[in-house]
Amino acid sequence: MEKENFTISVYTENNIGLLNRISAIFLKRHINLDSMTASQSEIKDVFRFTIAIKVTEEQVKKIVGQIEKQIEVIKAFYHKEDDIIYQETALFKVASKLLFEERQIQNVIKNSNANIVTVTPEFFVLEKTGRRREVDALYRKLEPYGLMQFVRSGRIAVTKEKMHISKLLESFAEETV
Amino acid sequence: METQTQTIKKKTDKVTERMTGAESVIRCLLAEGVDLVYGYPGGAIMPVYDELFKYQDQLHHVLTRHEQGATHAAQGYARASGKVGVAIATSGPGATNFVTGIADAQIDSTPMVCITGQVGSHLLGSDAFQETDIIGISTPITKWNHQVTKAEDIPTVLAKAFYIARSGRPGPVLIDITKDAQFGALDFSYSKCKGVRSYKPVPKTDPKSLEKAAELINKAQKPMIVFGQGVILGEAEEELKNFIEKSGIPSAWTILGLSALPTAHPLNVGMVGMHGNYGPNKLTNECDLLLAIGMRFDDRVTGNLETYAKQAKVIHFEIDPAEIDKNVKADVAVMGNVKDTLSRLFSLIKPNTHESWLKKFKDYDVIEYDKVIKEELFPSKEGLSMGEVLRGINQETKGDAIIVSDVGQHQMIACRYAKFTKSKSNVTSGGLGTMGFALPAAIGAKMGAPEREVVAIIGDGGYQMTIQELGTIFQTGVPVKIVVLNNDFLGMVRQWQQLFFDKRYASTEMVNPDFVKIAEGYHIQSTKVTERAHLQDAIAEMIASDKPYFLEVCVEKENNVFPMIPTGASVSDIRLE
Numbered sequence: 001m002e003k004e005n006f007t008i009s010v011y012t013e014n015n016i017g018l019l020n021r022i023s024a025i026f027l028k029r030h031i032n033l034d035s036m037t038a039s040q041s042e043i044k045d046v047f048r049f050t051i052a053i054k055v056t057e058e059q060v061k062k063i064v065g066q067i068e069k070q071i072e073v074i075k076a077f078y079h080k081e082d083d084i085i086y087q088e089t090a091l092f093k094v095a096s097k098l099l100f101e102e103r104q105i106q107n108v109i110k111n112s113n114a115n116i117v118t119v120t121p122e123f124f125v126l127e128k129t130g131r132r133r134e135v136d137a138l139y140r141k142l143e144p145y146g147l148m149q150f151v152r153s154g155r156i157a158v159t160k161e162k163m164h165i166s167k168l169l170e171s172f173a174e175e176t177v
Numbered sequence: 178m179e180t181q182t183q184t185i186k187k188k189t190d191k192v193t194e195r196m197t198g199a200e201s202v203i204r205c206l207l208a209e210g211v212d213l214v215y216g217y218p219g220g221a222i223m224p225v226y227d228e229l230f231k232y233q234d235q236l237h238h239v240l241t242r243h244e245q246g247a248t249h250a251a252q253g254y255a256r257a258s259g260k261v262g263v264a265i266a267t268s269g270p271g272a273t274n275f276v277t278g279i280a281d282a283q284i285d286s287t288p289m290v291c292i293t294g295q296v297g298s299h300l301l302g303s304d305a306f307q308e309t310d311i312i313g314i315s316t317p318i319t320k321w322n323h324q325v326t327k328a329e330d331i332p333t334v335l336a337k338a339f340y341i342a343r344s345g346r347p348g349p350v351l352i353d354i355t356k357d358a359q360f361g362a363l364d365f366s367y368s369k370c371k372g373v374r375s376y377k378p379v380p381k382t383d384p385k386s387l388e389k390a391a392e393l394i395n396k397a398q399k400p401m402i403v404f405g406q407g408v409i410l411g412e413a414e415e416e417l418k419n420f421i422e423k424s425g426i427p428s429a430w431t432i433l434g435l436s437a438l439p440t441a442h443p444l445n446v447g448m449v450g451m452h453g454n455y456g457p458n459k460l461t462n463e464c465d466l467l468l469a470i471g472m473r474f475d476d477r478v479t480g481n482l483e484t485y486a487k488q489a490k491v492i493h494f495e496i497d498p499a500e501i502d503k504n505v506k507a508d509v510a511v512m513g514n515v516k517d518t519l520s521r522l523f524s525l526i527k528p529n530t531h532e533s534w535l536k537k538f539k540d541y542d543v544i545e546y547d548k549v550i551k552e553e554l555f556p557s558k559e560g561l562s563m564g565e566v567l568r569g570i571n572q573e574t575k576g577d578a579i580i581v582s583d584v585g586q587h588q589m590i591a592c593r594y595a596k597f598t599k600s601k602s603n604v605t606s607g608g609l610g611t612m613g614f615a616l617p618a619a620i621g622a623k624m625g626a627p628e629r630e631v632v633a634i635i636g637d638g639g640y641q642m643t644i645q646e647l648g649t650i651f652q653t654g655v656p657v658k659i660v661v662l663n664n665d666f667l668g669m670v671r672q673w674q675q676l677f678f679d680k681r682y683a684s685t686e687m688v689n690p691d692f693v694k695i696a697e698g699y700h701i702q703s704t705k706v707t708e709r710a711h712l713q714d715a716i717a718e719m720i721a722s723d724k725p726y727f728l729e730v731c732v733e734k735e736n737n738v739f740p741m742i743p744t745g746a747s748v749s750d751i752r753l754e
Contacts, residue, residue, distance in 0.1 A: 012375070013375055016324070017312055017316065017323075017324075020312075020313060020316050021316050021317075024317040027317075028317060061502070062499070063654075064501075065498060065499035065501075065503070066499050068498070068499070069497065069498070069499045071320065071321040071373060071375065071376045072373075072375050072376075073320075073375060074374070074375040080443055126585055146499070168379060
């Protein structure tokens with residue numbers, strides 16, 4: 001079976017130690033994560049982990065089973081690339097003087113759909129949100145001019161179809177009211 | 178309308194009592210029906226021990242000689258009684274000494290609650306004396322774990338701990354309680370945990386899966402059952418027996434399934450796996466339907482997965498959804514507790530006998546008897562065999578004893594040859610293969626089932642890993658019978674060295690102490706047998722004793738356990754020699 005990119009969504013209780021418990025599942029199987037992000041979900045006190053990995057579908061099924069088995073995991077799903085809307089954000093810190101010395105950089109910025117977050121006499125910060133290849137493309141264009149700093153977030157994703165979690169979560173939401 | 182008593186009861190339920198966190202730990206244990214705990218005191222757990230002192234009339238504490246012993250004793254107690262085992266230790270090394278027992282309980286699905294003390298919450302993360310991150314350490318090997326830093330959280334957390342440990346697929350839970358939480362005060366009231374919203378202990382059974390299973394069973398010509406510990410944990414022994422007898426399906430067992438069905442049952446065809454019986458291993462690759470009941474297709478059971486039962490349809494009866502398709506793909510997955518699913522399936526299946534198919538197992542039994550069993554049980558050589566010791570024990574106990582085995586050759590011999598009439602009688606470290614398990618586990622087993630005879634079968638290697646628990650036996654007087662099968666070798670490793678490493682016996686030869694003298698040092702009655710002529714009398718004397726008893730049997734040094742499926746080979750490539 002071919003390896004492909006999968007995104008895993010995990011809905012959990014908001015408990016200390018759960019991150020460790022989930023990451024241990026990957027560690028035990030010697031699987032490296034492409035990225036992992038965690039945040040509050042649409043339901044109060046319910047957390048959502050978004051994990052991006054490249055494995056076979058058979059592997060991802062088993063991993064999701066193991067994740068869901070954890071007591072404080074409410075539900076876990078895996079998605080293929082076509083099932084989700086996904087984005088990641090990157091910040092580029094660039095020396096301000098380049099704007100004047102390297103006029104071409106202005107066109108790069110204009111064509112990139114990136115936002116300028118801040119400008120100081122020494123540096124400016126560009127924010128680019130999009131798919132990985134879009135961020136990569138901008139990186140390749142700016143890199144030759146010299147980047148003072150570059151950082152990229154993990155993938156975040158929502159599904160196109162409804163996830164079966166909704167009803168379950170609604171019942172939780174009612175309980176907590 | 179409520180009666181007056183009900184109203185009063187309702188009110189009193191809500192009445193709280195002011196007490197310390199440490200006292201509330203004891204009260205929680207009592208409320209969960211715990212009357213026996215294993216443990217070892219130390220700095221960070223001292224407030225709880227102080228309360229154990231005050232409550233000693235209601236809650237008996239057994240002081241083991243090492244924290245590892247406390248976990249294995251709690252496991253033995255749980256496996257023999259079906260109840261949750263409890264172990265208590267201090268922080269730091271006390272907690273880390275729990276790790277092996279917890280890992281063992283996790284892989285063998287044993288319900289256990291471990292309570293550890295922790296440094297004061299203001300010291301967390303400061304590398305304080307005896308501080309260790311036991312939550313981090315125990316995360317991959319617990320069903321659930323939690324650190325308590327406030328006294329008022331203790332009752333709800335412990336209620337949850339017991340609920341999680343015993344429900345669904347059981348497992349170990351570790352609760353780490355900081356010293357300030359033990360000293361702190363709370364208004365105590367206890368209500369048992371009835372559910373955790375993110376946790377479904379028993380998955381729903383799809384009625385269609387039962388119909389599909391029944392259809393496959395009813396048309397199968399050569400069906401075979403492999404049952405595991407799920408039957409014992411689900412208390413489904415009667416349902417299994419009824420199901421087997423109606424369907425007439427030959428039934429084999431995994432090492433942890435042993436004793437769920439009496440060994441003498443005509444449809445019991447023996448053990449599967451690496452040192453299992455010839456017939457069930459061979460015929461796994463000939464059956465047309467494989468029913469896996471409460472088992473998880475461990476690699477020691479399946480051998481090479483690429484050649485495992487490929488010709489058969491597979492029905493997997495399982496409580497843990499993560500086990501489905503994990504190692505072997507199931508054509509039908511019957512989710513739920515096997516007690517429930519087997520009894521529902523009973524009415525859907527047609528009576529059958531499968532006589533000619535069953536005869537195939539019996540034919541293989543004859544081959545195995547001639548090539549392996551006969552010499553093991555009735556050796557022609559002068560040296561004693563492990564098998565004849567088991568035969569002698571069977572003769573004295575009539576299959577009524579709980580056999581606790583350690584890990585290695587003697588374990589395989591014990592599981593192959595011990596006779597059982599009752600369930601919950603085979604206590605062994607199956608998944609983790611923990612040497613040193615048997616001696617403390619036997620202590621727990623005897624305390625969990627005091628009316629039963631408990632015989633520990635241990636090798637000379639594993640015995641010395643937890644030999645200090647003789648002190649626990651001496652102090653408590655718990656009448657366990659200890660049999661050390663001494664071949665002056667780490668026998669199983671030596672066997673592999675002989676077969677696969679050209680007899681290079683690297684670090685497997687043991688220079689052993691005088692075991693009898695050691696036992697005598699603990700005032701335990703002891704005997705050493707070196708000749709066949711004295712064996713049966715010694716076993717008889719041991720079983721007749723109502724006190725702890727130590728029996729060392731010096732067995733043939735370089736005997737091997739057969740049959741054997743070499744690692745990575747197919748189950749049908751099982752070797753008889």
